[in-house]
Amino acid sequence: MHSADLISLAPFIVLILGGLTVLALGIWPQHVSTRTLATVSALFLLLGAATTMLWETPQTVSGMLIIDNLGRLFAQFFMLGAVAIIILSFNYAPTKNEVREEYLSLIVFATLGMTLLVTSHNLVTAFVGLEILAVPLFALIAWKPQRSGAIEGSVKYAILAGFAAAFFLYGITLAYASTGTLNLAALGSITIDNSLLIVAVTLILVGVGFKLALVPFHMWAPDIYQAAPAPITALFASIAKVAVLVFLIRLLCLQLQHIWEALLPLLGILAVVTMIAGNLLALHQQNLKRLLAYSSIAHLGYILVALAAGNSLGRDAAIYYALTYALMNLGIFAVVAAFSHPNQDRQNLEEYRGFGRRFPALGIAIGICFLALAGLPPTAGFVAKLLAFGAAIEAGHMALAIIAVINTALAFYYYLRILIVFYGEESTRENVMYLSQGTLSIVTITSLLIIGLGVFPEWILDFIKTL
Amino acid sequence: MYWISVLIFLPLSGALIIALTSRFSVNCVRWLALAITVGELLIALSLWWSASPDSNGYLYLVQAPWIPIMGIQFLLGMDGLSLLLVLLTALLVPIAILVSWNSIRHNWPAYAALLLATQAGIMGVFLALDLILFYVFWELMLVPMYFLIALWGHERRLYAAYKFFLFTVTGSLLMLVAILGLYFIHGEQTGVYTFSYFDLLHTNLSDGIGMWLMLGFFVAFAVKIPLFPIHSWLPDAHTEAPTAGSIILAGLLLKTGAYGLLRFCLPLFPEASVDFAPFAMALGVIGILYGALLALVQEDMKRLIAYSSISHLGFVVFGIYAWNQEGLHGAMLLMLAHGVTTSAMFAIVGMLEERVGTRLLPRMGGLLSPMPRLGAMLLLFTLSAMGMPGLANFVGEFLVLAGVYQVSIGLAIAGVIGIVASAIYLLWMYQRAMLGEISSDHAWNDLDHREMLILGLLAITVLWLGLYPAPFLDYLQAPASVIIESNTATLAGTEDAFRRPD
Numbered sequence: 004m005h006s007a008d009l010i011s012l013a014p015f016i017v018l019i020l021g022g023l024t025v026l027a028l029g030i031w032p033q034h035v036s037t038r039t040l041a042t043v044s045a046l047f048l049l050l051g052a053a054t055t056m057l058w059e060t061p062q063t064v065s066g067m068l069i070i071d072n073l074g075r076l077f078a079q080f081f082m083l084g085a086v087a088i089i090i091l092s093f094n095y096a097p098t099k100n101e102v103r104e105e106y107l108s109l110i111v112f113a114t115l116g117m118t119l120l121v122t123s124h125n126l127v128t129a130f131v132g133l134e135i136l137a138v139p140l141f142a143l144i145a146w147k148p149q150r151s152g153a154i155e156g157s158v159k160y161a162i163l164a165g166f167a168a169a170f171f172l173y174g175i176t177l178a179y180a181s182t183g184t185l186n187l188a189a190l191g192s193i194t195i196d197n198s199l200l201i202v203a204v205t206l207i208l209v210g211v212g213f214k215l216a217l218v219p220f221h222m223w224a225p226d227i228y229q230a231a232p233a234p235i236t237a238l239f240a241s242i243a244k245v246a247v248l249v250f251l252i253r254l255l256c257l258q259l260q261h262i263w264e265a266l267l268p269l270l271g272i273l274a275v276v277t278m279i280a281g282n283l284l285a286l287h288q289q290n291l292k293r294l295l296a297y298s299s300i301a302h303l304g305y306i307l308v309a310l311a312a313g314n315s316l317g318r319d320a321a322i323y324y325a326l327t328y329a330l331m332n333l334g335i336f337a338v339v340a341a342f343s344h345p346n347q348d349r350q351n352l353e354e355y356r357g358f359g360r361r362f363p364a365l366g367i368a369i370g371i372c373f374l375a376l377a378g379l380p381p382t383a384g385f386v387a388k389l390l391a392f393g394a395a396i397e398a399g400h401m402a403l404a405i406i407a408v409i410n411t412a413l414a415f416y417y418y419l420r421i422l423i424v425f426y427g428e429e430s431t432r433e434n435v436m437y438l439s440q441g442t443l444s445i446v447t448i449t450s451l452l453i454i455g456l457g458v459f460p461e462w463i464l465d466f467i468k469t470l
Numbered sequence: 471m472y473w474i475s476v477l478i479f480l481p482l483s484g485a486l487i488i489a490l491t492s493r494f495s496v497n498c499v500r501w502l503a504l505a506i507t508v509g510e511l512l513i514a515l516s517l518w519w520s521a522s523p524d525s526n527g528y529l530y531l532v533q534a535p536w537i538p539i540m541g542i543q544f545l546l547g548m549d550g551l552s553l554l555l556v557l558l559t560a561l562l563v564p565i566a567i568l569v570s571w572n573s574i575r576h577n578w579p580a581y582a583a584l585l586l587a588t589q590a591g592i593m594g595v596f597l598a599l600d601l602i603l604f605y606v607f608w609e610l611m612l613v614p615m616y617f618l619i620a621l622w623g624h625e626r627r628l629y630a631a632y633k634f635f636l637f638t639v640t641g642s643l644l645m646l647v648a649i650l651g652l653y654f655i656h657g658e659q660t661g662v663y664t665f666s667y668f669d670l671l672h673t674n675l676s677d678g679i680g681m682w683l684m685l686g687f688f689v690a691f692a693v694k695i696p697l698f699p700i701h702s703w704l705p706d707a708h709t710e711a712p713t714a715g716s717i718i719l720a721g722l723l724l725k726t727g728a729y730g731l732l733r734f735c736l737p738l739f740p741e742a743s744v745d746f747a748p749f750a751m752a753l754g755v756i757g758i759l760y761g762a763l764l765a766l767v768q769e770d771m772k773r774l775i776a777y778s779s780i781s782h783l784g785f786v787v788f789g790i791y792a793w794n795q796e797g798l799h800g801a802m803l804l805m806l807a808h809g810v811t812t813s814a815m816f817a818i819v820g821m822l823e824e825r826v827g828t829r830l831l832p833r834m835g836g837l838l839s840p841m842p843r844l845g846a847m848l849l850l851f852t853l854s855a856m857g858m859p860g861l862a863n864f865v866g867e868f869l870v871l872a873g874v875y876q877v878s879i880g881l882a883i884a885g886v887i888g889i890v891a892s893a894i895y896l897l898w899m900y901q902r903a904m905l906g907e908i909s910s911d912h913a914w915n916d917l918d919h920r921e922m923l924i925l926g927l928l929a930i931t932v933l934w935l936g937l938y939p940a941p942f943l944d945y946l947q948a949p950a951s952v953i954i955e956s957n958t959a960t961l962a963g964t965e966d967a968f969r970r971p972d
Contacts, residue, residue: 131581315498360577367489379613380606389646396650404650408643415639416632423620426580464539 011062011070013054014118016114021047022111029104036204037102041093045086045108048114052082066186067122072255073322073470077249078118080326080328084242084333086227087445091234091337094439096345101147109139109340113238117246121253126175126185126207129250133171133214136246137164140239144231150347156230163213171210177203187258194261205252205269217273221300225284228296233348236292237336240299241329248306248325252451253295255310256318257470263313270311271403278304278410285417286374291352294417295335298376301414302328305391306408312394319467320390326463327375327383327456334372334449338365341442352421357429359422365443368450369425375453377418378411383456473517474530474546477556477593478607480510484615485586488579494891496578500571503582507564507589514560515750518553527948529553536603541653541664545600550945551802555596555729558809561931562721563589566714568924569817573713573824574622581622584614588718595726601649604734608642608690608726613717615723623710630710637703641693648686648775652738655679669739677745684739684746691735694727695738695783697734698756705764708776713820716772720779721813725805730787732953736790740956747791751877754791755884757784762891766898770834771819771829774899776811781888782808782863786837788885789870793957797873798950799943803865806942807854807935811862814928818844821921823905832898836908841916845904847925852900854932856893862935 025044028035055078061071088110092102123129135345141164145157179185181199193200209220216224228236255263281301288294306328309320342349342358349355359366375384389413395404456463483605484506488499521529532546548556566585572745574581598604612635622632649665656673666672674682689700689891696704708716736743742843743750761781769773789801820835821844823829838845854861857868867889875882917925935942 360580364490374613379609381610385606385609389650392647392651393653396647397654399648401651404647405644408647409640412636412640412643416636418618419632419635421617423631424619426617426621459537461537461539464537468539 006195007059007062008064010054010057010059011064011068014051014402015115015195017047017051017054018082018115018118021051022108023086025104025108025111030417034150035104037093037100040104040107041089041102044111044286045089047111048082048086048089051114052338053117055079055082056110060420061440063075063188065122067125067128068119068122068188070122070464071470073249073253074118074122076466077121077246080329081114081121081204081242081246082116084329085110085238087337087449088234088334089241089444090441091237091340092232094441095232095234095340096343097150097347098147098234098368106143106146109143110152110238113139113143113243117242120246123250123253124187126178126187127253130168130171130175132250133247134168136243139216140164140235140243143235143238144227146232146235150230150232152226152230156227159223159230160227162465167213167220169210170206170213173202174206174208174210177206181404187254191258191260197333200259201262201265202252204259204266208251208266209268211247211251212273215244215251215303216296217303218277218298218300221277221280224300225293229290232431233292233336233340237333237340240295240336241332244299244303245325245329247304249322252310252318252321252325256321262369263310266313267313270307271400274304274307274311274403275406276304276306276405277301278411282410282413282417286413286416289352291355292339292348292350294352295332295339296423298414298417301410302376304410305388305407308400308403309391309394310401312398312400314394314398316390316397317394319464320387320394322467323390323464324387324458327453330449330456331372331375331384331452334368334453335376335444335450337442338369338372341365341438341446345376352424355421356424356427359425361429363440365438365446366425368446369424370448372446373418373422373451375457377415381454381457383453383460386457386460406445472532474548474597475532475544476513477517477560478546478590478597479511480513481506481586481593482590485583485590485955489583494579499578499582500567502585504564506586507560507567509588510562511560512589514557515593517548518557521548521553521945523574527952530787531599536600540602541657541666542602543600543663543664543666544603545666546597546603547599547667548597549752549949550947551729551732551949552596553945554806554942555725556593558725558806559589559592559596561927562717562809562813565813565817565924565927566717569820569922570712570714571920573820575690577621581618584618585714585718587614588618592718592722592726596729598669600766601653601665601667601670601734603665605642605646607648608645611723612638612724616720617719618715619707619711622712623777624712624717625710626706627710630706633703634707637693637700638690641690641700644686645690648683651679651683651686651791662898667734667738673738675739675741677741679690679856680739680742681745684735684742687730687738688737688746688750691727691730691746692753694730695724695787696727696757697750697784697787698751698760698780699753701757701761701780704780705773705776708779708816709770709772713816713823716776716820717813717814720776720816721809724779724783725809728783728790728801728805731787731790732798732949736793736953737956743791744793744957747793750791751788751874751881754787755888757781757787757879758885758888759784759891762888762895765895766891768895769830769832771822771831771899771903772816774831774895774929775815775819778892778895779808779812781892782812782855784888785867785870785885788881789866789873792870792873792877793954794873794876795950795954796869796876797947798953800866800869800871802866802946802950803935803939803942804863804870806865807862807932810928810931810935811851811854814849815926817857817921817924817928818848818851821917831902834903835906836904837914838904840909840914843917843922848904849900850929851932852896854936856896857889859938860930860933865939
């Protein structure tokens with residue numbers, strides 16, 4: 004351990020300290036207001052994001068962590084995303100008095116898990132990161148357990164996360180058994196044909212597939228999207244999923260490229276099944292949160308189309324898509340959180356009728372988020388799809404690209420259905436709703452970013468190309 | 471000349487301003503939208519005034535990098551064909567706003583914003599010469615149009631709007647695949663990855679791949695035109711849309727499909743298009759006859775005009791794939807004529823519906839005597855639509871038939887049958903609506919000043935196009951000859967027919 008490593012580890016240390024500080028403030032003899040707690044945790048997250056600027060890239064820390072630009076980009080992204088989640092939670096009516104030190108520290112720890120996951124350079128670190136991410140989520144999904152379905156959702160997630168972890172661990176052991184190392188660089192340098200390693204990575208892919216809700220490991224997603232409070236759904240639908248995805252991209256595209264090539268047919272099949280199943284299940288869904296769960300399954304399918312291309316454009320597309328995907332889902336679930344009833348989320352789509360008209364600025368932001376999910380220009384969702392499908396076409400997978408665009412066309416149906424409800428005539432005018440400034444600003448910032456990244460994808464593409 | 475980008479960004483920013491500041495009163499929004507679109511028309515007219523073509527027939531070009539990493543540029547160009555279609559767009563959108571003046575009763579700010587956004591998209595489609603930019607505008611015009619139908623349409627508006635959107639978006643996504651395919655093939659051949667139209671014109675394509683890529687484009691455009699097997703969205707969308715929506719759909723959106731064929735499908739894939747031409751002409755002739763036959767039996771006036779559009783656009787496809795001077799000139803001119811005539815007819819049907827309360831022909835009759843001005847206007851546009859000499863459509867149809875006659879006498883005869891059928895259904899429509907016994911003793915209001923202004927403007931255009939089309943044909947000379955050259959280049963086996971205009 005050198006002193007330089009300390010700089011590399013600074014963000015992790017800041018996050019750990021942050022989580023502990025918030026917990027300690029909770030047992031402070033005097034009462035500490037929720038606002039103070041939220042501010043402190045947000046400040047620690049921002050400080051963590053700031054310390055990543057000090058990183059000297061690329062370097063590894065004791066073979067366990069890799070400090071590089073990809074890790075930095077996403078570490079910052081996760082920490083800022085977590086700040087957004089805290090703002091959403093703070094203004095979220097159903098858990099009004101329940102957002103205290105436990106809740107906030109769990110979010111900070113979950114962020115630590117994500118950061119660890121995307122910077123892991125060793126399969127064990129990755130596993131540790133994955134678990135640090137998963138365990139806070141069990142608790143957060145069931146937050147305010149008297150809500151209907153909260154416990155059920157949380158237990159379901161815990162069991163399935165256990166399965167995922169088991170597959171993941173089995174993969175790790177097989178990798179160790181076949182090569183004698185768990186270091187990603189060492190694994191990547193093995194060029195001899197090693198079929199056991201392929202099996203090991205496939206098992207890891209299954210474990211990751213559970214977390215990403217790829218078909219056929221997607222059963223948990225709709226239930227848990229529905230059960231969790233909207234800010235927590237925003238957390239695991241956007242940044243938490245992206246953390247796992249970035250780990251997968253690092254594993255396959257950056258480190259184990261020969262395994263990636265071997266797994267391309269499997270990725271292609273997964274992509275096709277995931278897209279088709281996700282879109283078909285979403286088609287007639289009336290519950291908005293469940294619908295969004297299916298739509299994000301479909302989006303993971305499009306990302307897999309990019310990964311199944313197996314070229315550098317596919318890798319760039321997957322990274323760009325991951326960022327866009329997180330932004331879009333963050334925006335959408337921020338909207339769901341903004342419109343919640345005093346004690347629970349609005350579930351049925353019809354309950355949102357006419358809201359787009361009642362709140363013009365928010366209405367435009369909603370429109371942007373949904374049109375981005377649908378993949379219409381000039382949003383980032385379009386550029387992401389353009390890159391992903393372009394990668395497939397460059398690799399010569401014409402059939403895959405055509406299946407993907409037909410799926411995109413299919414998806415338009417349900418996104419438009421949602422938008423029509425949002426902009427339709429209101430049937431009954433409810434009493435005046437109060438929208439908090441914090442939530443509004445999150446929605447506005449995300450939709451501006453979505454448009455910005457769509458009109459000027461250069462901002463981020465140039466950077467991604469150099470990774 | 472950056473003025474042609476103003477054509478796109480003026481309505482777009484107008485739409486944003488109106489949408490975001492929802493504080494304006496309805497009247498204020500109406501006048502603001504009208505002012506923006508009239509300003510747009512003035513810009514378009516001044517561009518026409520000051521146009522001077524370069525060696526390749528492009529009057530204006532704007533080129534700026536957009537996403538250089540992927541070879542995407544902000545490349546706009548205006549040749550004679552674009553110019554005339556831009557003028558048509560600039561004319562029809564203010565008319566659409568005037569038509570909606572009193573008939574749209576709720577949520578004017580959103581309505582005006584969507585109309586302006588549609589206009590921006592259509593302008594972009596007619597000007598974009600970078601394939602991704604073109605695709606962006608192609609989708610951009612779709613979304614607001616969808617909302618116009620779905621939120622302000624008639625009874626079955628949601629069904630119609632979904633159908634319209636899903637048909638079009640499926641076609642355009644297949645076009646996106648074809649665009650990407652062309653991009654990578656060109657990139658592999660030359661090492662230059664670009665979406666620029668002028669560069670992609672040089673791509674060498676093997677027969678099979680060229681045909682598939684051409685079909686990708688063709689499907690997207692065929693849905694919009696619409697050609698026979700994929701036309702079924704059109705009657706629903708036209709019937710259910712508000713009057714202004716029908717005007718924009720029939721007057722402009724259908725033209726984007728034909729424009730796409732002329733601008734992209736033929737020049738980018740000349741070999742494949744030559745091989746495909748007989749099939750396309752067959753689809754065109756089926757469209758002409760099938761549209762005419764269905765128009766004969768319609769009771770709903772809007773539906774009748776919608777089917778007549780399928781028939782007329784069949785002529786356009788006919789002329790395009792005849793691939794000679796007369797055919798192409800005729801097709802281009804017919805696009806303009808159909809845009810003006812059909813928009814006027816939809817506007818009149820909208821006015822009738824406001825007064826009579828129905829679009830069904832059996833419940834009308836004898837309306838000429840209480841409303842002579844409306845009756846006279848309808849007669850003028852009906853005669854134009856059926857191809858009366860001296861009015862707009864005649865020149866286009868005549869030229870198309872002259873072009874097709876050189877290719878195949880049989881097809882030309884089929885086309886003439888379509889014209890005869892159009893005379894039957896249109897005159898019959900006029901007779902049922904305007905002549906005969908008056909059905910109720912309602913107090914009828916004839917056209918007011920606003921409506922006379924709308925129809926007067928369109929009537930002048932129809933007469934101009936019919937009596938003195940030479941100024942328009944002059945602008946079509948260069949675009950048509952470029953397309954013809956691409957065909958002879960194919961036949962002669964030379965690739966140098968196109969030169970990049972710098």
